[in-house]
Amino acid sequence: MDDLILTISDDEVVSDLGETPAANQGQKRKRRDQKASSSNKKRKAVDEIDAGAVDEGLDSDFDFELADNLQEEEDFDGWGASDEPGEQQGDKQGVDIDDIIERRRFKQYGTQTNGKEKGPGEGAEEDVGEDVNEDDSSIASVEAGDQDEEDETLAADGFGMGAGDASEDEDEQASGEDKDEEEEDARSGSEQSEEDATTALNGHANGEGSEAEEDDDDDDEAEEARQKAFFAPEEPSATKASNSVDGSFSGMSLSRPILKGLSSVGFGIPTPIQAKAIPMALQGKDIVGGAETGSGKTGAFIIPILERLLFRPKKVPTTRVAILMPTRELAVQCYNVATKLAAFTDIKFGQAIGGMNLREQERQLKTRPDIVIATPGRFIDFMRNYTCLTPDTIEVLVLDEADRMLEEGFADELNEILNTIPKSRQTMLFSATMTSKVDDLVRVGLQRPVRLMVNAKKQTASGLVQEFVRLRPGREQKRLGYLMHLCERVYTNRVIVFFRQKKEAHHVRVVFAICGLKAAELHGNMTQEQRLNAIESFRSGQASFLLATDVASRGLDIKGIETVINYEAPQSHEIYLHRVGRTARAGRSGKACTLAAEPDRKVVKAAVKSAKALGSVIRQCTVDPKEVDAWCSRLEAMQDEIEEVLQEEKEEKALLQTERQINRADNIVKHEDEIKSRPKKTWFETEAQKAAAKDRGRVELNGPDVSKTGKEKRKKLSNKEKKKLQDRDDRRAGLMWQKGKHSAEKAEKAVKDQKQKQKQKQKEKGGKGKPKRK
């Protein structure tokens, strides 16, 4: 108790500090539970609230309420700039498509165009980017509720997708032409068509026999019995808290600095999942928590962690909490939310997030911050190769988006982490699509966890309107035409468009840039710096569209996203829920629009079924085919330019890469002694194993890559490929440092050649001026 240090200014009264005994860290589970039970007594306010049923007692239409005396902090969405400069920057630069296009325009017209081009055959440019509301005649919508009986039946089947229709004959003829074009495209970029095939085939594979799969989730009796034995029985205190009439944070006996933090970010009353989880987490219980997207799960685990940490022994700085996230962006977001909530405490944070400055993170971790927010790969790197992270002192482990973390692709990394952190830890798992399946949870090492599910069946947020634009058979190839039309005329601002393929997202990014639609892209082929910049430019409104893969589908909390467009439906209903959950968050409204062709049938059907069950608004929208066809012709005429831009980008990337290699080689030469003396890094997986795990993860997210033949899939690595991977492993382990000088010379020569080539090219094109970067 000597270690208790007040965390707000000394003259402030902190009434309940001494009484909140929930956490004396570093104890074994038993001691923790004993303490927790004594805390139960003291947390009267929580316990006095009536016991009730798990979900029934909750107000399903919970309204987010802001703290009294506070205006909503408009900007608080977890993405406010960090106080420490450079802290959130990645460590590699990338190539900017807008720059390339601007340069090209400059050459063409001798002026900067701000990215807007005169589209082929396009007269009235003023339309572009202009807000056209939904009533625009180019998109007609029918609310499912208003449909006649026949349409009702169709709606339940995903608006009759796949049902034969005489009017489709015409479309099919058109599709024949499209296919020819596709084949031509395929000759210039075979991968693209392969990806299309993947999407199509995946979808078809999913289309059939899906009903049985859907119902798999319904627990059978045996599973129910196992769950009963696995989970702790629901404790009255959890439901009492959530049924509280005033249900305030102060009713949870939270300390003053925490209440101040909550107030400063505008959290007035706890959301239902927070009301349930906070009291349980304060008692040190293991938790499996599920609640719809945007319902405040982050706060549900951060608030009790901060409260408990206020009472940690402070003589020796110790890292006690690890919060693991599946993506780097989520980890950064969580870091921002947590540091803001902890603004009035002395709790310290560290990061172990992939793609970001390793040295800076090492420096932070050396100070033994109380909480480390991490992605699994970087966490393991620190665990194994540095002394700054001490996993054996971790007492609380959180897996956010836990179902994703439990999937293939993260499995190996997670096992490695779980095996290293002490078993006596408190473990909390959260997700909007949280699994309750015991088999999945057992390996996390949970100990009699409490299961807290809030509106878990409800799934989509109540303020969400779901629209579906059906692409009839034969018109699937015109997806991009549909998207361009929608983004130019209907959904023109604050829109996320989701793609299954990185390449597709990037391709569309180029098209948007050529057409003058302000967009940012977000996927795994970008440097971390580019990824964070993309989010920032979308968040700040500089870009109206975010073109993303599923790396952005979970957890991203960006205020004011009006629409989520699914360029194609995702692989599963779960991913659909996460994607559409980027809008209509925290009690707001929003729209999701899915371009649905036959291959997307299964997911559309599931979405329609669940929306109908909830009574939420679903609409079938139709788009004027002439508008789409006009866009398709425009896109076709743009093809050469798209390819040239992609080519220029490729060259710039190669140049950057070579420059990076030179710098690296320079460093190796300069710091030869230091590098030699560094201990060899170890990796718990080889590159080949990592690649295999990555593949498994991809399959989990996007379905099997059916475009590859079985033979290709089973294909063994050639000796050359093996050697390449081995070399990379060795290089990372520092074994090949000796090659530095040699590679430096080589790299230097390559850069010179490349620069020479570029100069030559510029001379040839007569393009003197490269406009300055904005």
Ligand SMILES: Nc1ncnc2c1ncn2[C@@H]1O[C@H](COP(=O)(O)OP(=O)(O)OP(=O)(O)O)[C@@H](O)[C@H]1O
């Ligand atoms: N008690 C509260 N009062 C008001 N706003 C809140 C409260 N708790 C959270 N919020 C806000 O609600 C939004 C969603 O919260 P959060 O990102 O934690 O949701 P989530 O459930 O984790 O969503 P997802 O499943 O998509 O990850 C955030 O903008 C957050 O600031």
